[in-house]
Each structure stands twice: as structure tokens, then as C-alpha cells.
Amino acid sequence: MTPESAPESAPESTLESTPGVPTAGPEAIPGGEGRDRGPGPRERWQAELAAAVRDPGELCRLLGLDASVAAEARRAAGGFPLLVPRPFLARMAHGDPDDPLLRQVLPLGAELSSPPGWVADPLEEAAALAAPGLVKKYDGRALLLATGACAVHCRYCFRREFPYADHGASSAGTAAALRAIAADPSIREVILSGGDPLLLDDDRLADLLGQIVAIPTVGRIRIHTRLPVVLPSRVTRRLVALLAGLPAPAVVVIHANHPAELGPEQAAAVRDLASSRAILLNQAVLLAGVNDTLPVLLGLSERLLAVGVLPYYLHLPDRVVGTAHFDVPEAKAVGLIDSLRQKLSGYCVPRLVREVPGEASKVSIS
């Protein structure tokens, strides 16, 4: 089962200097110095992560839902158990089994049957591994699997079946990935992904960022994370200082699918991220029953702009086993984007894309 369940503290990842990679160390990044390597007190976000809801019965009790919903969720969860941090739960409507945020995290019986063509690794990422822990699908950039853990389990996730442990989302994998990046000057941008890379604690993140910026051929670091949305307390002052200390602005791609995900706490987290001079973008997945209507997509773009994030991508869902019930027909998706273009300025309209294995970039749909 992957992504891995969130641990009750930040996941282990040994990011000590890697042979073959120039050593800058975290002291090279303002915010990386003076850290305490010992086991310090848990930060608020780590405590919130430990307190995430993992039991469907508890989820239903908290939301005032019928126990039969929990029974179905238990049957359907399989190897990808329910995981919902409470700040995300707090954004859901009470008593509504069709709440669009709940639908993203609640296992349904529909997951147990998949039509032909819905597979474990729809993007063939296992075949795109350039080294353990490093996926290289496109020229100029590579994706470092910093951890297999997430703070939330999104039922539509295209990596829900990805065998992170076998493919280097580990300390040894990270070391191998850094060596491979240092050995390939064509890699100008390193994308931290996972799992969720911000589940590394600040010390480990400082170590990792320090090792990446020490590679002279790397000019940009991009971070893909859902934490500012589902666990906004993760945006600590130290994290902001780490990003602010990078030699070039970080690109942070958050992941919000519905305007209701972006409440005041999330807005404050995004504001803090922006104070690091990071470039803030959003990617969303178009999901049946969640955000496949014009009012919701309009609301999402409006809300993103209001909190300071540019809508970047709207992905058609990848065909991973157990997620067919989220699929949106391409013609409907194109119609929605056309309607959005009529209502919003161009920069407010995300690019509708699909990932196709073997293509040189994401494929724009229009």
C-alpha cells in the first residue's frame, strides 16, 4: 500500500551528506543553522499529524454520519487506509455524506471494482526511475521522492499503489537520487515530491535543501505539497526561513481541489509561504462529485487568487485502479475550461492536462 501511512512523527530520512554530491550542508541556507539534532519537543503540526483520524467509525461520529458509511469504508479501504488530519476534517460539512472534501478521503465500495485499463501504475513511473528515489520523465527536471508518507490519503491518488519502499523513497534512495542529480548536468530543476516532502521535519528538510543547492547545475527547487491545505500548521517560521534562504525563490505547488479547502488557517499558511518569496501555484485534479461543475471551479480559482496562489494545472484523473468513480469525461472537462475562460482572466484559468506515459511533457487538453 502506498503512499505510506503518516507516521506519528515526521518520517525518518537520513539525509546526511551523500558521497559524490558537493557538501554545502544546511548552514549554507539561512534558517538551516543552529538546529538541534537531538529529539526535540514535538511541534504543533507533528502533534496534529499524530492525532489525525484513521478510523472510519470515528470519522462518521465526528461528522454525524450513519454507521453504515463507516462499515463500507472499512470494507473498501483495502491496503490504503483512511487518513484525515483534523484541520481538513474541520472544513467538511456536518451530516453530509456527499461533502466534496469528505469524498476525497472516504473509501467507497466503488473502489473495489475497476474497469479494464485502470492499473496500478498508470504513469509507468516505475519504468522512469533514473536512480532509486529519482523519477525522470521530462528533460531538464527530475522528481526526487523525498518520502513515501502523506498526511492525508486522497482516494484518487495516482501513486496510491506505488511501491515507494521498492523504489527508493528512503534514506538510501535519497542519497542515490542526489548522486544521480549531481552526475547529470541536464537536470536544472529538482522537484521534491513523494508522498509529501514537507512531512520531512525542518532539520531533515534543511539537510536535503542544503545538499541540493550545493549541486552547481541545479538552478531551481520545486516543492509539491498538500500540507498547507490539509495541515496548515506545517508552515512553521523555520520552514519559511529555510525557503527564504534558498539562492533562488522556491516554487511551491500546493494542491487544493475545492474552494472550501481554503479557510482562514490555510490562507494564513499561504501568506507565510509567500513571505519566503516562494512562487505559489496550485494544481488540482478534476474529480467527479468533488469539483466537476462550473461554480466550484470558478470558486476555486477565485479563492486561490484571493489567498495569493495562481491556478496552474487542472489534471484529468490518472487511471489508477480503484478510482474509476472519480473519472470525468474529457469532453465535459474541455467544456468546463471553455466556460471558465469566458468568466475569468486568462491567468485565473488553470491548464487542463493529462499525463501520458512516454510523452515529452504533460499533454494539454483543449
Ligand code: SF4
Ligand atoms: S494526492 Fe498527494 S497528498 Fe494525496 S495521497 Fe497522493 S501523494 Fe499524498
